[in-house]
Amino acid sequence: MTETVDQRLRSAWTPASAEAAALPPHAVRWLTRRLGPLEPGAPVAPDTAFAVPDSRLPDAARTALADVVGASYLRLGPAERLGRAGGLSYVDLLRRRYPGVLPVPDAVVSPADPGEVQRVLDVCVAHGVGVVPFGGGTSVVGGVAALRGECEAVVTLDLERLDRLVSVDPVSRLAVFEAGVRGPDAERMLAAHGLTLGHVPQSFERATLGGFAATRSAGQASSGYGRFEDMVQGVHLATPAGSWRLGVAPASAAGPDLRALALGSEGTLGVLTEVTVRVRPLPTRERYEGVVLDGFQRATDAVRLLAQHGLLADVTRISDESETAVSLALKGGFTTAALRRYLAARGVREPCLLILGWHGRAPQRRRARALLRAAGAVSLGRAAGQAWRHGRFHGPRQRDALLDLGVCVETLETATHWSRLGELYEAVSTALRDSLGDPVVMCHVSHAYETGASLYFTVLTPRDPHDPFGQWERAKRAAGDAITEGGLGTITHHHAVGTDHAPYLRSEIGDVGVAVLAAAKRATDPTGVLNPGKLGL
Ligand SMILES: Cc1cc2nc3c(=O)[nH]c(=O)nc-3n(C[C@H](O)[C@H](O)[C@H](O)COP(=O)(O)OP(=O)(O)OC[C@H]3O[C@@H](n4cnc5c(N)ncnc54)[C@H](O)[C@@H]3O)c2cc1C
Incomplete structure (x- = not known):
């Protein structure tokens, strides 16, 4: 724990990236020419601007959690709790500039290994405390918001100490990692064996392997290496119903693929503690x-x-x-x-x-x-x-600089089959333009498949200083409606569901799909402590 999450969230994207976080003068000139007058302001607010309620974690739960992880890894201070109150969407960043009520957890607990994760869950079930798994905290869909659901209190379970490479099997080209390992660390550890994972999303520098698996992430090199779910061969989850290991062979016909249920479960069915991934030789050229x-x-x-x-x-x-x-x-x-x-x-x-x-x-x-x-x-x-x-990796680093200038900057993504790609592109572009006036709307395809592709939109427009949240919420809703109307595309190709996309999930997976997810939740998390409110569960 050398840096606090507070620093991670609010300063440059990585400690070494402060320079890349600044906007060059010609970029500022171009923005003001294209977007018109901007109203700089609303700097990131200091901690003191936020009301952090007293922790509601019951005394008995405090004692039991401290017994499991040690007192120094159960943190109750306002700064640590505030630092994990959200992810990194545009709305999350706005919340740091226009202080209001944040979903602050009652404590931050950092177990040392998979065994401690299981014991933390057992304590939380016994005391009716909600648990929000937290990897890199880079969710852009509200995935790490510390919502309480029906629970009296909620803790954020930070996986930062699960940072080890457990084993490498060069013959089978497999590696087992603990879930809190971040992208660059995974690559560094594999490079020592002449291997690579090849998963490089734009959030690579901060996000974790557990987070990639929990959200079915897709990296910039997905065309060659596949989506993260294609790389995962096995998972180990801690669940309130007990430990759950999946994936014993490269392929199997032993009923439905339950690994696929764990992948994309966004912390609602269990906490991923270990991930077994397919690795490849480092490319020579x-x-x-x-x-x-x-x-x-x-x-x-x-x-x-x-x-x-x-x-x-x-x-x-x-x-x-x-x-x-x-x-x-x-x-x-x-x-x-x-x-x-x-x-x-x-x-x-x-x-x-x-x-x-x-x-x-x-x-x-x-x-x-x-x-x-x-x-x-x-x-x-x-x-x-x-x-x-x-x-x-410059984009993420420059978001704060754009916000300082008074720009509304956000991205959204979807996917569909080739025959409907043009229609989806037009529908989303039109929805964004109609709801935002004269924004810059940009798009790229970075994940292509035999049958279709994703579309990734970036929007730049002057921020409405009087209604910054409503401005983006309306645009996002218009885009979401355009995507889901007539089943044109998926509500998310790789950003996941969290809270933001939850209202659209039923239209994509149907009533039966929602019932299947709820049943899986009842099986692994009968008292509903895991990540309340995410995936609509
Ligand atoms: C600037 C920026 C760029 C991005 N670019 C990409 C991109 O190119 N491709 C892409 O796929 N995504 C991208 N994302 C989205 C985000 O980085 C991914 O969703 C990533 O997979 C999240 O990893 P994380 O470790 O930060 O997870 P977190 O944000 O900490 O968590 C995400 C969700 O997974 C759950 N979770 C986390 N760890 C675990 C665990 N061990 N067990 C169970 N549940 C867990 C959390 O509770 C939460 O619901 C980007 C985000 C930002 C801010």
């Missing part, structure tokens, strides 16, 4: 490059062909015209103007940037290039790919 296609429809068609011919690069990410224009504008200067002329001369009127990151796989790369050439792609070479790679 990586090559990132950029190409440009004319128009989003043509660009997504090209990515569909790559997917359907098994030629997706490990990282395959195509930006629409708007996202491409913004990234070019933010580079600024002569290069951009020259590039536009170069592309126009080659018949590209609406440039859409496609980034391809290859981890080895030279034969596929050659075939993919031929396919893209036939689709009219213009190569920008390696510099464009390297530039994207260099800045791949």
